[in-house]
Amino acid sequence: METISTNSSTTSNRRNRSKSKRPFRGAAWKQSRSRSNSRSASCGTGALVVPPTCDIKDPRLSRMNYLTYILSYQACLLSTLVASSLFYNDWTSKSVQLAAFVFVENVVTFLVYGVDKGHAENQRWRVPETTLHLLCLMFGCGGALGAMKVFRHKTCKTNFVWTTMMCAAVSLIFYMALFYFIFVVIP
Secondary structure (H helix, E strand, C coil): CCCCCCCHHHHHHHHHHHHHCCCCCCHHHHHHHHHHHHHHHCCCCCCCCCCCCCCCCCHHHHHHHHHHHHHHHHHHHHHHHHHHHHHCCCHHHHHHHHHHHHHHHHHHHHHHHHHHHHHHHCCCCCCCHHHHHHHHHCCCHHHHHHHHHHCCCCCCCHHHHHHHHHHHHHHHHHHHHHHHHHHHHCC
């Protein structure tokens, strides 16, 4: 008689692997299932099922808040610059205002990059890359490039570095357009 030997350890490992791929359904899931079953069986006399609340913020909402803050900040600074250049017509005061505008923009961008680096080291919520690129794009290219050099922030991510360089190039075009608008268009 020929005996066929089966390896029981391989079949049990296969069974264990297939069981491990099932989604985890813990006690909370079982409790909500029992509540919904008892509720449907009792025709509405069961306990009210209230979803749990979490303290975790939706990252999309925080990203929208960052964008709202940045756009309002940019609008405020640009409107202040344009309004003050309307009142002061001499070349010296306009250049001082433009230099102050550039200084404030770059310092704010530098500080935001520094805060993001600090959050990265402490494993806290980070500033979204979109926000960093938007700050670089909106007249903060010097602060962004300086912060990347000083803090060594995101220098290993080539995609981020190239996007920052492209934003810096577009920002320089914006600087030239702003210079032309303040010194040529506004008399």
